[in-house]
Amino acid sequence: MSFSLPQLAYPANALEPHMSAETLGFHHGKHHQAYVTNLNALLKGHALEGKSLPEIIQESYQVPSDAGLFNNASQHWNHIQFWNWMSPEGRAIPSALEMRLKGSFGSVDGFKEAFIKKGVSQFGSGWVWLVDVEGELQVTSTPNGVNPLCFKGQRALLGCDVWEHSYYIDYRNRRPDYLRAFVDHLANWDEVAKAL
Ligand code: MN3
Numbered sequence: 001m002s003f004s005l006p007q008l009a010y011p012a013n014a015l016e017p018h019m020s021a022e023t024l025g026f027h028h029g030k031h032h033q034a035y036v037t038n039l040n041a042l043l044k045g046h047a048l049e050g051k052s053l054p055e056i057i058q059e060s061y062q063v064p065s066d067a068g069l070f071n072n073a074s075q076h077w078n079h080i081q082f083w084n085w086m087s088p089e090g091r092a093i094p095s096a097l098e099m100r101l102k103g104s105f106g107s108v109d110g111f112k113e114a115f116i117k118k119g120v121s122q123f124g125s126g127w128v129w130l131v132d133v134e135g136e137l138q139v140t141s142t143p144n145g146v147n148p149l150c151f152k153g154q155r156a157l158l159g160c161d162v163w164e165h166s167y168y169i170d171y172r173n174r175r176p177d178y179l180r181a182f183v184d185h186l187a188n189w190d191e192v193a194k195a196l
Contacts (some may be wrong), residue, residue: 020169
């Protein structure tokens with residue numbers, strides 16, 4: 001049994017103008033595919049071969065000899081979610097989710113500002129998250145491929161890739177503009193609400 005690249009639920013140009021077909025095509029077809037290829041190669045004959053993706057991530061996290069396996073497994077999981085956390089349709093934030101965001105961040109805009117700020121301040125490559133921590137919503141960031149599965153009690157509700165490969169073609173070095181477009185135009189709030 002090996003892992004495979006999931007198909008996108010929408011055409012590569014469906015997120016334009018906020019994310020170009022060129023960015024999405026490279027990101028999905030080259031970057032994500034490379035994580036899958038490396039993951040399958042590293043798992044051959046490994047003690048974690050045959051385990052689920054979350055198990056592989058959790059059991060290889062911070063194991064020095066499994067750093068490569070961890071990075072590729074976590075990035076595979078992160079990108080599977082990331083494609084589903086974006087949607088081409090303009091969506092309103094479902095009211096149950098809006099209430100939760102207001103409760104934790106004061107307002108939807110307060111959440112968006114916190115998410116953008118956290119993503120901008122993540123030094124170098126990584127991810128910014130909206131997580132449920134035992135019933136409380138929080139914004140966090142992680143370096144490289146680390147994700148909320150690595151932390152007990154955390155559940156990822158939304159995540160945005162802040163590796164430069166995710167925005168450099170469309171936004172150059174303007175990570176704040178990319179994150180603004182993500183929260184205003186790309187995020188799939190129905191998917192977030194479903195995970196609540
Ligand atoms: Mn990426």
